[in-house]
Structures are given as C-alpha cells and as structure tokens.
Amino acid sequence: EEQLVESGGGLVKPGGSLRLSCEASGFTLSGYSLNWVRQTPGKGLEWVSSISASSSYIHYADSVKGRFTISRDGAKSSLQMNRLRVEDTAVYFCARVGGELRPFDLWGQGTLVTVSS
Amino acid sequence: QSVLTQPPSVSGAPGRRVTISCTGTSSNIGAGYDVHWYQQFPGTAPKVVMYDNSNRPSGVPDRFSGSKSGTSASLAITGLQAEDEADYYCQSYDRSLGGWVFGGGTKLTVL
Numbered sequence: 001e002e003q004l005v006e007s008g009g010g011l012v013k014p015g016g017s018l019r020l021s022c023e024a025s026g027f028t029l030s031g032y033s034l035n036w037v038r039q040t041p042g043k044g045l046e047w048v049s050s051i052s053a054s055s056s057y058i059h060y061a062d063s064v065k066g067r068f069t070i071s072r073d074g075a076k077s078s079l080q081m082n083r084l085r086v087e088d089t090a091v092y093f094c095a096r097v098g099g100e101l102r103p104f105d106l107w108g109q110g111t112l113v114t115v116s117s
Numbered sequence: 118q119s120v121l122t123q124p125p126s127v128s129g130a131p132g133r134r135v136t137i138s139c140t141g142t143s144s145n146i147g148a149g150y151d152v153h154w155y156q157q158f159p160g161t162a163p164k165v166v167m168y169d170n171s172n173r174p175s176g177v178p179d180r181f182s183g184s185k186s187g188t189s190a191s192l193a194i195t196g197l198q199a200e201d202e203a204d205y206y207c208q209s210y211d212r213s214l215g216g217w218v219f220g221g222g223t224k225l226t227v228l
Contacts, residue, residue, distance in 0.1 A: 037219075044219060045163065062214070103165045
C-alpha cells in the first residue's frame with residue numbers, strides 16, 4: 001500500500017524551531033514532487049512549500065519564506081521550521097504530486113504543530 | 118482570506134443535487150490553470166475527487182462532476198447521499214504568487 005507518514009510535530013515556543021519529516025512507503029518517492037500543506041484547526045488548507053523530484057525547483061508560500069526550508073533525501077522529505085510564530089500552529093500534511101500542476105494524489109495523515117508560550 | 122472563494126456551506130436533501138462554486142482571478146483559474154477538488158472528512162487527510170476541472174479519479178462515483186469557465190469552477194454532486202457529507206476544497210495554481218492556492222472550503226450538509 002502506498003503511504004506517506006509525517007512525524008516531528010509537537011509543542012514549541014514562539015521563536016523556536018521544529019523539523020518535520022515525511023516518509024514514503026509502498027512506492028518510490030524519488031519520482032514525485034512533494035508538497036507540504038497546513039491546516040489550522042477548524043480552518044482551511046494552506047499550501048506551504050514544494051520541492052520537485054530532482055530538488056531543482058523549490059517554492060515557498062510568502063507566509064513562510066525565509067523561515068522554512070524544504071529538502072528531500074531518498075524516501076524522505078523534511079521541512080525545517082525556524083523562527084516559529086503562533087500563527088504557524090496547524091496540522092501539517094505532506095502530499096505527493098505526480099507531475100507539474102497535477103493534483104495532490106496521496107496525502108499523509110498529518111502532524112500537529114503547536115506554537116505557544 | 119483565501120485566494121479562491123467558496124461558499125462556507127451548502128446543503129441538500131438526500132437524492133438532490135448541489136453545486137459548490139470556486140471563484141478565482143486572472144492570476145489563477147482565469148489564467149488557464151486547472152482546478153482540482155478535494156473531499157475531507159473530520160480528522161482525515163483530503164482526498165482528490167476531481168482533477169483537471171472535470172476528471173474523476175477511479176473510485177469516485179459518477180454522481181460527482183466538475184466544470185470550469187472563465188475565472189470560476191464548480192463541483193456538482195447529484196443523487197446526494199449521507200456519505201457525501203464532508204468539507205470540499207478547490208485548488209489551482211496562481212502565477213502571481215508562484216504557488217498553489219486553495220479555496221476556503223465548503224461544508225456540505227446532507228439534510
């Protein structure tokens with residue numbers, strides 16, 4: 001079964017850092033672009049970042065640019081989150097994309113990040 | 118404030134038809150970028166129910182259909198069933214922002 005599994009969420013103080021991981025199983029992640037999407041409790045979806053299959057193309061939402069860094073290595077992708085703010089509190093999903101501008105066809109279950117003092 | 122605009126809620130009786138609209142701008146839907154639709158149940162990850170405006174993934178009932186015109190798109194569900202009750206999100210690419218954008222989501226209630 002194809003799966004994506006996120007880990008690394010937790011409680012962190014404002015200004016702190018956290019590193020999320022997304023691990024693939026049941027398929028070869030290297031053939032796909034990877035995205036991170038977050039969802040504030042009770043609210044909608046917000047795209048955060050994307051990385052192409054070759055890591056040549058990396059993009060960030062303006063809300064996280066300069067603070068978050070996406071990377072990938074083999075069957076894993078990571079999202080390094082620095083200088084966290086209260087408004088970064090959300091469930092973070094990783095999602096697979098099969099090609100340029102294709103839909104997000106496989107999602108992980110999400111990991112909760114809470115930024116609070 | 119989401120870049121793509123959806124009604125917060127829609128409802129319909131079992132067996133009826135509902136439509137969910139998604140309004141964008143000339144930077145996203147109006148620029149020719151395709152619209153994808155996701156269904157999300159509480160506590161679970163979103164799942165694509167329509168891609169490239171009007172294509173259904175395998176396993177999605179043919180009661181679901183999609184369309185796109187100008188700067189808007191819509192998702193229609195006919196023969197409403199209780200199992201369709203969920204949140205629905207539209208998605209497109211925005212060339213001005215250089216990334217993906219989502220609608221604010223629409224909660225579908227089956228009366």
